[in-house]
Amino acid sequence: MVRLTRAQQQERTRAAVLAAAREEFAERGYADAKVDRIAERAELTRGAVYSNFPSKRALYLAVLVDSIEHTAAAEPPSPPGLAAALSAFARVWLERLPLTGDTPAGGKLQLRSLAGVFDDEPGRTALAQLTRLEALLLALALEPRAPHHTRRVRLAELVLTLLNGAGHLADAAPGFGDPFDVTLACEHLAGLDLADTWNPPHLPYVSPARPVQDAWEPPARLPDQITAHPAGFDADGVIAVLGSGRLEAAEEAVRAARPGDRITVAVVTSDPAELGRLVRLRIGDLTGCLRRVFAPDAWPGLRLVLDDHADIASAIGIPDIDDTTEAAVRIRAGKIVARAAGRGAAHAAATAG
Template identity: 35%
Template sequence: MRAVRGGTGGGQKAGIMRLTRSQSRQRNRDALIDAALVEMAERGYQQARLDDIAERAELTTGAVYSIFGSKRNLLLAVVSRYADELDGHLAELSDPRLSLSEVLTGCADAFHQVATASDARRRFAFELELAGLMLRDPTVLSLTTSGRLAELFVGRRHKDGEVTHEQAEQVAPALAALLGGLVRRAVLEPGTVDLEYFRRSALALTCLLRT
């Protein structure tokens, strides 16, 4: 936010404080990530140009290199932002008192919220681009959701005891694939899958705990 010069008494600044260097850098970083998400969703990673990303963010290409160092690092920042936002939806599920069924239901709710958000189509387009990149870059794959979900499941109560690490590692990728597929269905065919369908589908995965 730019400082505004006041019109009275010796040119005092009116009401708006000048950002510190770190605040300005963070604002620019956020703007570039927002712009990159749009450009990469519309054009694909390979065709998205840093000049266009910088222009959309109302910054220079030099700012991209100053903050991120490379186009790939900017991509990783976009992926991290995407994962962090989902983590925000899942944060309250870290309560250790919740059962496995409650956590699965909460995960379904979080993914349904993503599917019905105003920017769901753009994010879906970015996810399609991301799928190809994950085949070529293990770092991108490491930032995705499955490992984060597994951490939520360990020790959760269910009818046969508590979820082990091994069981959590089995359930997490299945849940990520299932709910990710339902998000795609909800985006491409709105109204065909509702919140209750998300929940029932997630709860059905408890069958993977049987030994």
């Protein structure tokens, strides 16, 4: 008889809970699913479920995260041009739409619907910030295809608005709307002149980063959510630690970066089980689409790391984190040479001398 190690047993238990939860959510939906029934399906105790997932919401998010980690194989990169890229991205994104014959609960799971899951202020704030970060990531992939490589964040926001609107309609009224029409509409959005500029009014008033000469001991490599490869922390550049309520500040580092800088955003949260999984779900979903549409050399140059255990935050000397955390450092020649904290910290570190 083969004895399982404690870690192996825990992984087996977790897999059983996820499989049972997937069945329960697919049959009954999030609102009507019960943890007791999930435990019964998995032939485990209620306590065993809660020892792996602290809430039904955390368990639902874990099921969705697990589903995006088994995405389809990469497709050939889309042809050059902004319109072609938007068309290809829309086609991949719209694959999640439920079919007319799907059950309501099964369709929501297929759609990765969060309707009714986050109705509290921290969750709504995180979702708003995540949507801004998603738009930035999509824009960074589109901008090399745009004339003069101009900013395309407003275009990305409009595309995501259209696609998410199609998703919400498919959730509420299955079968309504034609995905081919939505794809064509996204393609035509490339021709809009949205007069997109980058000029946040608060940035001229941000305090400069503080010059330092501190030792830099990078944490163990964590996966980069964009490339799915380990993220290295030894290159010169900027590391910004942002709470789930301040993710929009990522663009402040990106736009202020110097040629050759590596920009890394480490996302932290006070609630890894729920808000942390929400970040992992939404970013994993978006970057999974990007990897299927764009060739690797066109992926966003930003490095994005989910710092669930605050390893990066601790390494750069941030003692306390919460969802409003905003701090950044500049790394040069293996040392921390500038520090900034508070609103505008990412911009301050990126522009530090």
